[in-house]
Amino acid sequence: MDRKKKKQAAIKSAANVEQARKALKERFMDRIKKIITLIGGPELLAKFPPIFIHNLYEVRYPVLKIKAAPGSEMSKIKITQFNKLMYQLMEGIDIEFENGNTIPLTWYLSEGLTLMDCVGEINVLTDPDLSEIKTHFLPYLHDSKAHRDLQDGLVQIVTHTCRLLADYNDQIYSADLSDTPYFARFNPQNDILIHPFKQERHQIMLKDGVRTAIRLGWASPDLEMEYYNVKPSLLGFKTPGLDIPLQLYITIHALDRLKERVNITPGVMHEILLLTFLQDKIPHRWSGSESHVDFCIADEKVGYFVVRLHGDKLVVRTFLFLTNNDTFEGEKLGRLLNINKIDKEYLAIDTLPAFNSYHIDQNEKLSKLFRDAGCGSLLKLGYLQEFTANQVKDKDPESIxxxxxxxxxxxxxxxQDEYEN
Structure with a gap:
């Protein structure tokens, strides 16, 4: 490219940047005026000094973004996923003013908060004419209940974002919002910092050999991994001496089976896994030398975690789907139908995604069968089909x-007469 063309390209690029900057400013000013009007009508907007509104753009809060915490290892792709998902979760959420008018949450997080915080700085003693303006905004200032509700709501959205992207096979995440202007007023940065926690893998010697496992825990609000211990008695184990809480581990094999047999969003699945063992009373079935711990989603049983006591550790060895052999319900299903593991695999009723693909809850005969076998809870989990990581095509229940x-x-x-014939 010769010098003339380079110069023309540079001029065009600069013009595009200036045009984009101008469009952003126009959008900002338009939203500011709409917010003022929604709070107090055109009359309130008319009371604002033009210079006040004009200067808001120069002190505006930047767009809320998620970034990796300094020193952490997160790919650009993962950061993009975080930002995209966070804003998806904000879609359809509105902030309601006292008069019933609403604006989108995304407006409030930038233009809205800029306006609220700047109005909050108005000194009515030096300029009494601005007293009425500030009165309209008192319910939304930084120390108001409305602002505390905003903080709580934003924390919930970001926490859910971290939950949905978490994975014990990769990283667990914790978010730091303390430096955003929602918590640190007038902070010029508007960045949520994500702290990733890579799950350390341990080699544990079990009776049948060495297994790779991770210790069960979750990222705490203090930006640290918090690990949990469980009393053996809560799982049915009888130990000599004191019933001391023991460290809880899960093998990579168990995580793989959970993914294969349930296969919904990993972060949700893994958080439910952890919460299963944090209950005051942990529902379980005792099976010889091991405990089968109920794994439930929305209070509906999906299967069991098989837990064994190994020295000073409790280890989740595997996960069994409710229809699998070696579960109470799976064995009963096998007896009712005189089928074995291979039959279940052939029919594709041995994993939740495949089971849901039949829509068995809509078939009277099959619904009765699975209820009689103790698997009726699975009939209520069809809605999880849309959250399955790898979609399974619908199948015809008549084939079963x-x-x-x-x-x-x-x-x-x-x-009876048909049976005799």
Whole structure:
């Protein structure tokens, strides 16, 4: 490219930047005026000195962004995911003023807060004419209940963002909002800092060999990993001496089975996993030398975590889906139908995504079968199909009935005369 063309390109680029800057300013000023009007009508807008509104753009808060905390290792792709997801979660959320008018949360987080904080600095003693303006904004200033509600709501959104992107196989996240202007008034930065916690893998010697495992915990509000211990008695184990809480580990094998057999958003799945063991009473079935701990989603049982006591540690060895062999319900299902593990795999009723693909809750015969086997809770989890990481195409439930036509359970359902023929 010759000098003339380079110069023309530079001029065009500068013009585009200036045009974009002008458009941003116009949008900012337009939103400021709309917010004022929504709070107090055109009359309130008319009371604002033009110079006050004009200067707001120069002291505006920048757009809220998520960034990696200094010194942390997070890819640009992951940071982009965080920002995109956070704003997706904000969609459709409005901030309501006392008169019932509303504005989008995203407006409030930039233009709205800039306006509120600057109005809060008005000194009515030196300029009594501005007293009425400040009165309209008192319910929304930094020390108001409305602002505290905003802080709480923003923390919930960011916490949920961290939850959805967390994964025990990768990283758990904690967010620091303390330097944003929602908590640090007039801070010129508007960045949420994400602290990632890589899960340390341990080699644990078990009776059947060495297994790779991680210790169960979660990122705390103090920006540290917090690990949890569990009393063996809560899982049915009888230990000599004191019932001291023990460290809780889960094998990578168990995490893989959980992913394979439930396979919803990892962060949600893994947080429920942890919360399962933090209950005051942990529902479980005792099975010889191991405890089968109920894994529930929205209070509906999905399967069991198989936990064994190994020395001074409790170790989650694997995860069993409710219909799998070696669960109480799975064994009963096998007896009712006279089928084994291979049959269940062939029918694709041994994982939640595949089970949901049949929409069994809409089939009367199959619904009764699974309720009779103790698997009725699975019929209420069809809505999780949309949260499955890898979608499974819908299947025809009649194919199950055809395969199981000669099963003892269904033969007993036939009318007596048809059965005798």
């Amino acid at each position: 009935l055809q395969y199981l036509a000669d099963a003892p359970y269904f033969i007993r359902q036939l009318p």
